[in-house]
Amino acid sequence: MTATLFDLTFLVAAPFWALMIFVPKWSWTRRIAESYLIVLPPALIYIVLLIPEFFTVLPLVTQPEIGPLAEYLATEPGTALVWAHMLAWDLFVGRWIYLEGRRLNVHPLVMAPVLVITILLAPVALPLFLIIRKLCDTTNRGATVVTGQ
Structure with missing residues (x-):
């Protein structure tokens, strides 16, 4: 089941990426992307994977140590869990x-x-986009969006 959920995680996220990349100006793309619900499919898979692993994962994230964490991530459940986490994020x-x-x-x-x-x-793309955003936001509208002023 873990391998199936691992494979399914990308499949449930891919349609949203395809819309945003290939038909970004289509009105339905924007409507779909405006909903926070698009993140739910990979997040739900993460939760399904987490439930049986919860008591194994909890000490790894509350008192992280590289050795035990690396050992867990090298397992199928650990890899699938991190994959779902990454794709949702x-x-x-x-x-x-x-x-x-x-x-x-x-x-x-x-x-x-x-x-x-x-x-x-994603950790490379975010700062790249922040630079693009700064260059394109000539009136500093980003501050208005965040602060509401």
Whole structure:
């Protein structure tokens, strides 16, 4: 079951990525991406994987040590759990990047590579997009979105 859930995690996230990358200006893409619910499928898989592993994972995250954590991550349940965690988080970050890109009217040919990098290496894509966002947000509208002022 663990291997099946591992495989399923990408399959439930991929359609959302495909919409944001390949049809970013389609009205339904924006409607779908505006919903926080797109993150639920990989997050639910994470929860299903976590339940039987909870008492193994809890000490690893509350008192992390590299040795025991590395040992656990080398197991099938550990790898599947981290994979689901990564895909849920990457989709959450990618969703925000997509929506900010649309809000700032960043060209899809700029956004597509950023979103692909987000799928593969989200911690690299986020600072890259923050630079793009700063360059494109000439009126500092980002502060308005965050503060409501």
